[in-house]
Every structure is written in structure tokens, then in C-alpha cells.
Amino acid sequence: MNKHQTTQKFSFKNLPVHIILIGMCIIWLVPTIGLLVTSFRPVQDINSSGWWTIFAKPKGAAEYQTYCASCHGDDGTALPEADLSDPNLVAQYKRSFTLLPSLNSEINGQPHMGSISVPDETQTANIIAYMKRMSGIDSSSKITLDNYIDAFTGYRGNNTYRADCASGNQSLDLYCDIRDLMNPRGMGRAFVNSLLVAIPSTIFPIFIAAFAAYAFSWMDFKGRQWLFALLVGLQVVPLQMTLIPISRLYAQLGLNGTFQGIWLFHTGFGLPYAIYLLRNFMGSLPKEVFESAYIDGASHWTAFRKLAMPLSVPALASLTIFQFLWIWNDLLVALVFLGGEHPVLTYQIGNMVTSLGAGWQMLTAAAFISMALPMLVFLLLQKYFVRGMLAGSVKG
Amino acid sequence: MNKKFWLPIALLAIFAMVLAACKPAQEAAPAEEEAAPAEEAVVEEDPCMGAKPGDEITLLYQWSGTEEEKLNAILAPFVEQCGVVLKPESTRDQALLDTKVQAGTPPDVAFWNVAQLEQYKDILIPMDTLGANGDNYADFFKDPGTIDGKWLGLPVKADIKTIIWYSPAVFEAKGYTVPTTWDELDALVEQMVANGDIPWSMGMESGDATGWTGSDFIQDILLVQQGPEYVMGLISGEIPYNDAGVKQAYETYGKWASNPVYTVGGAEGTLSTGFNDAILKVFSDPPEAMMVKQSGFAGGTIAAQYPDLVYGTDYDFFPVPGAKGLQGGADWLMAFNDTPAVRALVAYLSSLEGGANWAKASFDLSPNKGAAGNYVDPALIKKGEALANTTGFTPDLGDTIPGGFGSAEWAAIVSYVNGGDLDAALDSVAQAQAEALK
Numbered sequence: 120m121n122k123h124q125t126t127q128k129f130s131f132k133n134l135p136v137h138i139i140l141i142g143m144c145i146i147w148l149v150p151t152i153g154l155l156v157t158s159f160r161p162v163q164d165i166n167s168s169g170w171w172t173i174f175a176k177p178k179g180a181a182e183y184q185t186y187c188a189s190c191h192g193d194d195g196t197a198l199p200e201a202d203l204s205d206p207n208l209v210a211q212y213k214r215s216f217t218l219l220p221s222l223n224s225e226i227n228g229q230p231h232m233g234s235i236s237v238p239d240e241t242q243t244a245n246i247i248a249y250m251k252r253m254s255g256i257d258s259s260s261k262i263t264l265d266n267y268i269d270a271f272t273g274y275r276g277n278n279t280y281r282a283d284c285a286s287g288n289q290s291l292d293l294y295c296d297i298r299d300l301m302n303p304r305g306m307g308r309a310f311v312n313s314l315l316v317a318i319p320s321t322i323f324p325i326f327i328a329a330f331a332a333y334a335f336s337w338m339d340f341k342g343r344q345w346l347f348a349l350l351v352g353l354q355v356v357p358l359q360m361t362l363i364p365i366s367r368l369y370a371q372l373g374l375n376g377t378f379q380g381i382w383l384f385h386t387g388f389g390l391p392y393a394i395y396l397l398r399n400f401m402g403s404l405p406k407e408v409f410e411s412a413y414i415d416g417a418s419h420w421t422a423f424r425k426l427a428m429p430l431s432v433p434a435l436a437s438l439t440i441f442q443f444l445w446i447w448n449d450l451l452v453a454l455v456f457l458g459g460e461h462p463v464l465t466y467q468i469g470n471m472v473t474s475l476g477a478g479w480q481m482l483t484a485a486a487f488i489s490m491a492l493p494m495l496v497f498l499l500l501q502k503y504f505v506r507g508m509l510a511g512s513v514k515g
Numbered sequence: 516m517n518k519k520f521w522l523p524i525a526l527l528a529i530f531a532m533v534l535a536a537c538k539p540a541q542e543a544a545p546a547e548e549e550a551a552p553a554e555e556a557v558v559e560e561d562p563c564m565g566a567k568p569g570d571e572i573t574l575l576y577q578w579s580g581t582e583e584e585k586l587n588a589i590l591a592p593f594v595e596q597c598g599v600v601l602k603p604e605s606t607r608d609q610a611l612l613d614t615k616v617q618a619g620t621p622p623d624v625a626f627w628n629v630a631q632l633e634q635y636k637d638i639l640i641p642m643d644t645l646g647a648n649g650d651n652y653a654d655f656f657k658d659p660g661t662i663d664g665k666w667l668g669l670p671v672k673a674d675i676k677t678i679i680w681y682s683p684a685v686f687e688a689k690g691y692t693v694p695t696t697w698d699e700l701d702a703l704v705e706q707m708v709a710n711g712d713i714p715w716s717m718g719m720e721s722g723d724a725t726g727w728t729g730s731d732f733i734q735d736i737l738l739v740q741q742g743p744e745y746v747m748g749l750i751s752g753e754i755p756y757n758d759a760g761v762k763q764a765y766e767t768y769g770k771w772a773s774n775p776v777y778t779v780g781g782a783e784g785t786l787s788t789g790f791n792d793a794i795l796k797v798f799s800d801p802p803e804a805m806m807v808k809q810s811g812f813a814g815g816t817i818a819a820q821y822p823d824l825v826y827g828t829d830y831d832f833f834p835v836p837g838a839k840g841l842q843g844g845a846d847w848l849m850a851f852n853d854t855p856a857v858r859a860l861v862a863y864l865s866s867l868e869g870g871a872n873w874a875k876a877s878f879d880l881s882p883n884k885g886a887a888g889n890y891v892d893p894a895l896i897k898k899g900e901a902l903a904n905t906t907g908f909t910p911d912l913g914d915t916i917p918g919g920f921g922s923a924e925w926a927a928i929v930s931y932v933n934g935g936d937l938d939a940a941l942d943s944v945a946q947a948q949a950e951a952l953k
Binding site: 162163166167213214215216217220240241243244247275276277290291292304362363364366367370375454455458459460469470471472473474475476477478 | 602606607620721789795801812816820
């Protein structure tokens with residue numbers, strides 16, 4: 120595949136295709152990058168300016184140069200009696216409407232601004248922002264890890280996890296040490312829970328489906344085609360329709376809120392498609408291979424283990440990827456059958472914010488935490504995707 | 516050939532083991548429940564109502580984030596005293612509650628809207644059965660939770676909506692005074708416009724609930740122009756939603772909400788600005804608008820974004836001038852199961868101590884009389900006083916009328932601000948109102 124790519128020469132014939140592809144990549148990437156940048160910004164910055172301003176020059180520097188630097192100096196200390204780097208002085212000017220009147224007032228019978236026109240409200244606000252930075256009142260960084268830390272630890276206060284722990288008034292269920300990574304309300308624990316749900320729910324149906332697919336492909340028994348058609352038909356059953364009946368059944372069996380319950384559910388709903396896909400793939404394997412194996416005395420078990428499974432790896436891999444991602448991203452089933460008992464990532468992301476949307480800066484970080492594993496799966500297994508999607512589409 | 520037969524048997528065995536593993540837990544649960552009431556008779560004065568340490572209560576509520584934190588603080592003394600284990604679940608998806616109820620596995624206790632009291636009136640356990648202390652609640656709080664003569668819901672959290680947030684410092688700098696009548700408010704708005712300031716920040720974007728901020732505003736205008744009886748008439752269905760009084764309120768609202776002279780961004784700004792952003796626009800530097808009408812929670816939004824601003828001097832609120840009575844929302848505790856632990860929880864929350872702890876946690880207002888004098892947050896103290904002194908309390912229309920009324924109301928507001936025909940919009944809401952109250 121690599122060889123093919125490197126020998127391909129660039130030609131202008133392909134230019135429109137390239138432009139469209141690059142354009143599509145940009146359309147997809149820009150929101151993701153925006154989210155990534157936002158996840159590293161402090162909440163106040165997120166609410167007040169766009170993510171692209173993170174690389175902009177400090178706010179107010181230009182305005183300060185225009186209006187103030189000639190008298191107060193670049194560092195604000197040129198006029199000793201009005202030292203703009205003095206935190207006590209700057210603290211008096213919280214807002215533009217506190218600074219503007221004093222800019223309009225007279226000093227020693229002269230207008231404060233001399234011959235320079237008085238800045239407008241927005242410019243004044245920017246000057247204040249700059250003065251706060253200059254005087255050290257505002258020493259906040261533009262980039263922070265707090266959103267990730269808060270999301271991982273399940274911090275639910277009004278400040279940040281680090282600030283609360285530093286001041287010692289953290290909430291009761293936080294220890295302010297490594298144990299908080301496994302806080303039941305945090306994304307760290309949710310990540311583990313998601314793995315506990317997704318891995319067995321991926322392995323079980325595919326394992327069972329592999330047996331079934333072999334049987335449907337290479338074992339002769341009565342009603343085989345009918346049974347297969349029935350299984351394929353099961354795919355049309357909408358999952359949502361079954362939530363209430365299965366929830367009732369689970370209540371009788373004590374399976375609500377347990378991992379076993381959700382494994383069983385995902386296994387059941389994953390099976391029809393998995394059998395369908397694997398059967399078509401195994402059915403398209405060369406018949407001669409199996410026939411010669413049987414003639415040599417191989418049992419079905421040997422043929423399955425030594426022939427069918429190794430030859431079906433591409434189909435199995437792609438099925439694994441799709442089933443895993445579907446379960447990883449599932450909220451509905453997890454909400455109904457696991458809920459607050461063992462919160463998974465999708466459930467916990469929604470609980471980061473209050474019912475009125477406060478605290479949504481943690482959502483950005485939480486989204487990236489939940490995205491991390493699927494992205495890794497994509498990057499590591501991407502060669503199986505294209506093959507996987509074609510699996511079973513052409514029957515030999 | 517032998518192996519072929521073993522496969523399905525092995526698989527069946529796996530499933531059997533999985534199921535068997537869960538079985539004992541299920542069998543143990545009813546035994547506990549049966550044992551508990553027997554104990555209850557023995558210990559009569561027990562604040563835990565016979566609940567044993569380790570008893571579980573499943574909770575379902577819409578709160579999350581910092582709200583959940585505050586709820587935990589409120590319930591901490593109860594959990595410590597009785598040793599009850601809380602099993603909370605948080606979602607804003609009402610379908611989950613409905614699914615759980617229909618599946619026969621409802622939570623022991625749900626904190627939800629008043630409309631669900633009506634929806635589940637046949638299966639909820641009345642508060643009197645559970646031993647709630649009704650004396651600690653004003654009648655106007657108990658009434659909405661009383662369905663067909665049975666008191667089904669305990670109001671635990673309340674918020675008042677008939678208030679307008681502003682910056683006293685900006686008002687002083689610009690020479691504006693807080694209005695005390697609707698005419699004064701009108702004059703103030705015109706004065707601001709004449710000075711080149713934008714009076715309102717009315718943004719109401721809220722995903723698929725866009726419009727609720729507008730519905731709060733319109734209900735407040737109704738309280739000014741018509742009074743609380745009129746609003747209660749709308750809730751009971753005596754007054755159809757396409758009545759002339761409602762239309763007048765919409766027109767008063769629409770004059771401001773769709774004009775860029777009166778509100779940030781005009782109609783487009785009203786429809787596309789998030790309600791949290793709309794609050795912040797009044798307190799940004801320089802302020803983009805002078806006032807925002809929003810519920811009590813706005814104070815928290817402002818404090819989170821501008822930690823250096825001080826309540827009372829930099830941000831404050833005044834009641835909607837001329838409003839007769841208050842509009843407010845409440846969250847209701849409803850019980851689906853009658854267990855000792857649930858009784859203990861209800862007893863705790865309806866006690867004066869429970870009300871006091873709710874107030875101390877600063878989780879909005881508590882309708883419980885025990886809350887009075889226990890608020891620590893200055894904004895909550897002021898809101899608590901307003902609530903205690905109100906002459907009439909009207910619940911939020913959209914929360915109270917069940918079915919699709921709320922979303923129909925929001926859709927009508929969005930369509931009207933967007934320039935749609937008002938009469939047609941009101942007719943469709945009136946239809947939803949008639950269907951909901953049939």
C-alpha cells in the first residue's frame with residue numbers, strides 16, 4: 120500500500136480532488152481543535168473570548184501604548200505619584216465606568232489626557248485589563264490543566280479542584296491525593312467503568328457470532344437458511360422498544376444496575392449483525408480449503424479453530440472496532456441499565472454541568488478524555504477499517 | 516463430533532453462571548424490606564423511623580455538578596445519623612423516569628417537576644402516610660403538590676423568577692434609579708435608550724428549550740398587568756391562552772425583545788444568545804446592557820465568571836416593579852416506595868432542621884419554614900425575604916401544565932420574536948393548554 124502511494128505522482132488533474140479533501144479535513148478539524156484549545160483555557164477566558172484569541176497579544180497593550188505610555192511610561196512607573204504598576208492604585212479601577220470619570224477629570228487645571236482624546240468604554244476596559252496584568256493583580260495563566268483535573272476527579276464545586284485542595288476546604292468525598300482519580304463521580308472511574316462495559320460486551324457477541332457464523336457457513340443442518348434469515352430479520356427490532364420489557368425482566372432477575380445485565384443486553388443486540396457479517400465473510404472463504412481439510416480428517420472444531428478463525432481476522436477486527444465504538448459511545452443503554460450505580464463516560468459527561476449549564480468548561484476536557492480511547496483505536500487499527508467495511512459485501 | 520455438542524452446552528453454562536451470580540442479591544433484597552417495618556413499630560420516637568444502617572434509598576433527580584455537591588451537604592447529617600446509603604442517579608431525561616416507572620423499578624424517591632405529581636398521582640405515596648411535617652410549609656407551597664385532595668409532593672427547593680438583575684455601580688455612574696412601578700421601569704428603559712445605552716439583555720437560547728427565559732418574562736408581565744389570579748386561571752384552564760390579556764403581555768414583551776434599540780442584538784440576539792451569556796452581558800466591561808430579567812441562579816453565574824465583583828455593590832437585583840405576587844419554580848420530592856429509610860428522609864427534609872440545613876447549603880431557597888434566618892448568602896437572604904413576604908405565589912406555567920404545553924409556549928415565543936403571527940402562535944398554545952387540561 121505504501122509503495123503505491125509513493126510512486127503516485129502529483130498531477131494537476133487531481134487538484135480539485137485534493138482541494139475538496141483538504142477542505143473537508145479542515146471543516147472536520149477546526150471544531151475539534153477549537154474544543155481542544157478550549158479545554159485548556161480557564162473558565163473565565165472561555166466565557167469572555169473565543170478560543171482563537173489564545174494566541175493573540177495581551178489585551179489592552181495597544182490601547183495602553185496609545186493613551187497612557189507617553190506619560191506613565193511603558194512599565195507604568197514614569198509618574199511616581201500615579202504609579203500604574205501599583206496594585207493598590209489599580210485595584211480602585213475595577214471597571215471602565217470607574218476609570219472613565221477620572222480620565223475625564225482635570226489634574227492641576229489641565230485635562231487628564233492632555234491633548235489626547237479620551238478612550239471609549241471598550242478601550243478603557245482593555246487598558247484596565249492591561250494595568251491589572253502589569254501590576255500583578257491578574258496573574259492568571261491563559262493555559263490551564265484545571266479542566267482536566269476537575270473532570271478526572273469529579274470536582275463539583277464553584278472553584279477548581281486545585282484551589283479547593285490548596286485552601287483545605289474541599290468537599291467531603293475528596294482526599295486531595297491520588298485516590299481522587301478513582302472518585303466515583305469522576306471521569307477517571309467512569310473510564311474504568313466504560314472499559315468494564317465495553318470489553319466484555321465486545322468479546323461476547325463476537326465470540327458467539329464466530330461459532331454461529333461457522334455453523335451457518337459450513338455445517339449442514341435442517342432449516343439453516345430459515346434460521347439465518349430469522350437472525351438477519353432480528354436486526355430490525357429497535358433497541359428502544361425493548362427497554363421497558365427487558366428492564367422488567369432484569370428487575371425479576373436482579374440484573375438492573377449490574378455489569379452482567381448490560382453485557383447480556385449488548386451481546387443480544389450485537390449478535391444478529393455480527394452473525395450476519397461474519398457468516399457472509401466465512402461463507403466467501405474458498406470451499407476447497409475446507410473440503411480438503413475434512414477429507415484429511417479434520418473435525419468441525421479443528422476447521423473452525425485452524426482455518427475459519429485465522430482467515431476471518433480482517434472481518435473479526437473490523438467487527439470488534441465497530442462494536443467497541445458503538446458501546447463506548449452508547450448513553451441510552453448505560454443510562455437505563457447501569458445509571459448511577461456504575462457511571463460510564465457518557466453518563467458522567469452529562470453530569471459535569473448543572474441543570475442550568477454552569478461548569479461547562481469541564482465538558483470540553485471530559486469530551487477529550489472520552490475521545491482518547493476511540494482515537495487510539497482508530498489510529499492503531501485503521502488498516503482494518505477499509506477491509507472491514509468491504510467484508511462480506513462480495514460473496515465468492 | 517463429540518466436541519461439536521459441547522459448544523452450545525458450554526455457552527449455555529456460561530450464561531447460566533452469569534445469571535446465577537446475580538440471583539442471591541435479588542433474593543436478599545425483599546427479605547430486608549419485610550424485616551424493616553417490624554422494627555419500625557418498636558422504635559416510635561426514632562428520627563430514622565426504624566431505618567437500619569445500610570438501608571438503601573435510590574434517588575433520581577435532575578441536579579448535577581455543583582448542585583449535586585450542595586444536595587450531598589444537605590443530606591450529610593441525615594446519612595450520618597441514620598447510616599442510610601444513598602444511591603443517587605442524575606439525569607435530565609424524563610424518559611428515564613418514565614421507563615423506570617413503567618418497568619416496575621421506580622426510584623424510591625424522585626426529585627422532579629410538579630407535572631409529574633399529576634402524571635403519577637395513582638402510584639405515589641402520599642406525604643401524610645410517610646409522616647411529612649406539613650406545618651412547616653405555607654399553604655401556597657402545599658397546594659400545587661396536592662392532587663385530588665392527597666398531598667403527594669414535598670416542595671424541597673424553590674427559586675423566585677420575578678426579579679431583575681442589574682449593577683448598582685453602573686446605575687450610579689450613569690444616574691439611573693431602581694424603578695418601583697411598571698411606569699417607572701418603562702420610563703427608565705426610555706431614558707437608557709435616550710442615553711445611548713441598551714436597556715435589556717434578553718438572550719434566551721437554550722437548545723431545544725429555547726424560549727423558557729421569554730416565558731418567565733411574559734409571566735412576570737402578566738403578574739404586573741393582570742395579577743396572580745389571572746395566572747392561576749391560565750393554569751386551571753379557565754382562561755384560554757389566546758385571551759386578550761396574554762396577547763397584551765406578549766406585545767409588551769415583543770416591543771423590547773425584537774428591537775435592537777431595547778435589547779442586545781434585537782430579535783436575532785434574543786433568539787441566538789445563550790441565557791447564561793445574556794446574564795454576563797450586563798456585567799461585562801464595558802456592560803453591553805443595563806438589565807437582565809432572570810431567576811435567582813443568575814447570581815451564581817455572575818460570581819463564577821467575575822469573581823472580583825461584589826454582591827450588593829457590583830451586582831444586585833430588584834423585584835419586577837408592579838408585579839402582584841411572585842413567580843417561582845419548585846422542585847418536588849415524590850416517593851414511589853414506602854420504606855423506613857424513605858420515611859426517615861421525608862421526615863428529615865420536612866423538619867425545621869432539614870429546612871435550616873438546606874438554607875445553609877445555599878442551594879437556592881427552601882420552602883421549609885425552618886429555612887428562615889439560616890441563609891448565609893446575602894442574595895439568598897434578600898430572596899428569602901421576598902419569598903416570605905409575598906402576597907401570592909404562582910408556579911411557572913410551563914412546569915405546571917403537563918404534556919406538551921411548555922414546549923408549545925416556548926415555540927410560540929420563538930416564532931413571535933422571529934416575526935411570526937402572534938394570534939396563530941397563541942392559538943396553538945391554547946390548543947396545547949386545552950389538550951393538557953382535558
